[in-house]
Amino acid sequence: MVTGPESRKSVVTAGAEITDIGELPPLGVVPAKMHAQVVRPDRYGDPANAFQHEAVPTPEIGPDEVLVAVMAAGINYNNVWAARGYPVDQVAVRQKRGEVEDFHIGGSDASGIVYAVGEAVTDWEIGDEVVVHPGVWDADDPWIAAGRDQMIAPSARIWGYDTNYGSFGQFARAQSHQLLPKAVHLSWAEAAAPTLVGTTAYRMLHGWAGNTVQEGDLVLVWGGSGGLGTQATQLVDAAGGRAIAVVSDTERGEYAKKFGAIGYIDRREFSHWGIPPLVDDTVGQKEWTHSVRAFGKKVREIAGSREDPAIVFEHPGAATIPTSIFLCQPGGMVVICAGTTGFDAMVDLRYHWTRQKRLQGSHGTNDAQARAYNDLVREGKIDPVVGRVLPFADIPRAHSEMGNGHEVFGNSVILVGSGTPGLGRR
Ligand code: NAP
Numbered sequence: 066m067v068t069g070p071e072s073r074k075s076v077v078t079a080g081a082e083i084t085d086i087g088e089l090p091p092l093g094v095v096p097a098k099m100h101a102q103v104v105r106p107d108r109y110g111d112p113a114n115a116f117q118h119e120a121v122p123t124p125e126i127g128p129d130e131v132l133v134a135v136m137a138a139g140i141n142y143n144n145v146w147a148a149r150g151y152p153v154d155q156v157a158v159r160q161k162r163g164e165v166e167d168f169h170i171g172g173s174d175a176s177g178i179v180y181a182v183g184e185a186v187t188d189w190e191i192g193d194e195v196v197v198h199p200g201v202w203d204a205d206d207p208w209i210a211a212g213r214d215q216m217i218a219p220s221a222r223i224w225g226y227d228t229n230y231g232s233f234g235q236f237a238r239a240q241s242h243q244l245l246p247k248a249v250h251l252s253w254a255e256a257a258a259p260t261l262v263g264t265t266a267y268r269m270l271h272g273w274a275g276n277t278v279q280e281g282d283l284v285l286v287w288g289g290s291g292g293l294g295t296q297a298t299q300l301v302d303a304a305g306g307r308a309i310a311v312v313s314d315t316e317r318g319e320y321a322k323k324f325g326a327i328g329y330i331d332r333r334e335f336s337h338w339g340i341p342p343l344v345d346d347t348v349g350q351k352e353w354t355h356s357v358r359a360f361g362k363k364v365r366e367i368a369g370s371r372e373d374p375a376i377v378f379e380h381p382g383a384a385t386i387p388t389s390i391f392l393c394q395p396g397g398m399v400v401i402c403a404g405t406t407g408f409d410a411m412v413d414l415r416y417h418w419t420r421q422k423r424l425q426g427s428h429g430t431n432d433a434q435a436r437a438y439n440d441l442v443r444e445g446k447i448d449p450v451v452g453r454v455l456p457f458a459d460i461p462r463a464h465s466e467m468g469n470g471h472e473v474f475g476n477s478v479i480l481v482g483s484g485t486p487g488l489g490r491r
Contacts, residue, residue: 073125076132076181083120084235086457089134089482093191095180099123101234102460104169106157109150112464116148116233118457121170124230124238128185129204131241133195136483137257138232139174139476140460141292142405145468147171147226148461152408159229172232173199173225175239176247176256177482186241194247197232197239198435199224199261204242215431216268223429232257233460235481242432248443253483258449258476259442262292263300264430267438269378269400270300273425276398278376280305285364285374285392287311287381289321289329291473293402295450297378298325303446309367309374311385320474324450328367335360338384340411353387361392376400383407386424395420402427450475457481 080094090096103119126132147155147169155169179193189195202209203220215221225231230238247256270278278284284301288294289310301308302325310321310329318329332338337356342349365371373394379385382404389399390412399422404410412424430438441447452475455463463477 073127073130075123075125077123086235086481087484089178092178093180095123095132095236097123099235100457101170102457103233104144104148104156104171105167106150106154109148109154112145112148112468113461115150116461116464119168121168121234123236124234126181126183126238128183129241130183131179131186131189131239131244132181133175133177133197133237133239133244134180135172135175135177135232135235135237135481136253137176137454138172138460138479138481139257139259139261140463140467140479141173141226141261142403142467143173143223143226143261144171144233145464148464149468155227158227164229166229168229170230170234171225172234172237173223173261174257174259174476175225175232175237176251176253177232177237179244180236182241189241189244193244195244196247196256196260196439197224197237197243198245198264198430198432198439199226200243200264200430200432200435201228201240216429221429232481233479243435245435245439246443248439248445250445251442251449254454254478254480255449255451258451258478259292259296259447260435260439262476263296263442263447263449264435264438265402265427266293266296266300266378268430268434269402269427270297270304270376271437272427272434273398273400273423276376276400276423276425278304278306282306282375283364283368283372283394284308284376284378285311285389286321286326286378287385287389288473289326290317290475292450292476293378293380294321295324295475296447299447299450300441301325303441306375307368308378309364317473324448324475330360330363330367337388339387339407340383340409341387341413344413344415357388357391360388364392373397380404381406383410386410387413390422390424391416393422395422398423398425400425400427452477454478454480
């Protein structure tokens, strides 16, 4: 079912016009307005200024949608991009699709309580405690109707990045299939932390047949202390593999080891990043190869054998792709979901084809992958890795720091409907 603006209905019921942050209206009572951290195009730039606290009308929902009272929201890098308006101006893209709002309320991770359900929703009820996965699509997309991977469909989008009314408002709008049961042993803050990065990492490691992580596999994980990295190391460990983290200081390396990495490499010891000297530059090539081989030697030292990674877990992109392709074992896979350091990555095709390596793009999650990941969380096999818990007012600052590469320890979480901050880094 497609839910467009024309089919959405207001679910406002009697009660206060707006409730304070940290408070909830009676179950099922939806105020007319809500507090939200809002990005507007005339503020695109540093997230510290692009996000501003506003009161906005509570969103309407369509027949297959739900309204979730957000208890806690996870911070993700995607809303650094949204706040910058780069590489995509999300408000302009949505307006081209026919949406009327001239603002962006992001937020791709939420824990919360269902406050309203559309008339076609049968599997969720008001009062259910949930987390939200970030895969959004039109159920009647012909690609999906043909039974193919939902996240490759032309209509596939990332919730709270490509779509409006994510978790940085008191009420978030989601498609009902995005909901997953909240793990009962986790607090609201813990439950809000990992789903976007965890499901993304799950798809990267388990979603690409022929190169899924296997028992004993060596996996190189860039950004091993970060949001994606700490989920990837745990998922590799849970599958019986061995993850080696790459980080930029020892504190980050030790943090990665707490979450399953068997060891780490400090990338500051090397300088061969970005586009390598071109093939005919013999001297430059020799120096580059010398450095990347030294990096590979570190991998083998940590592995304790003459072994190269079966999978390289990529997201820095331009700075690291040449190294990832060079180091990946023959028949192995470099799987990438971002280009944080730049999009113009270079691949030396000689290593790529002769050693028959795979460079696989990966994005978001489908329903089955999200459920499989959430089951691991509910079974206590995956830690949500809460780095810090912050108040609602800190959404701009938290994104600005993330964009500057500060505080790269797990996942930052914002309290919206729940409690007060205080949990420190673990
Ligand atoms: P994060 O927690 O901020 O971690 C980013 C990591 O990148 C840091 O741990 C940092 O590690 C590493 N890094 C920074 N500069 C680097 C460089 N020059 N070379 C190598 N590593 C570098 O962010 P995240 O949540 O993991 O997300 C990372 C990226 O993935 C973002 O661009 C995000 O938008 C994207 N993403 C995409 C999807 C998707 O579905 N497509 C989903 C989730 C995230 P060190 O400095 O310690 O090396």
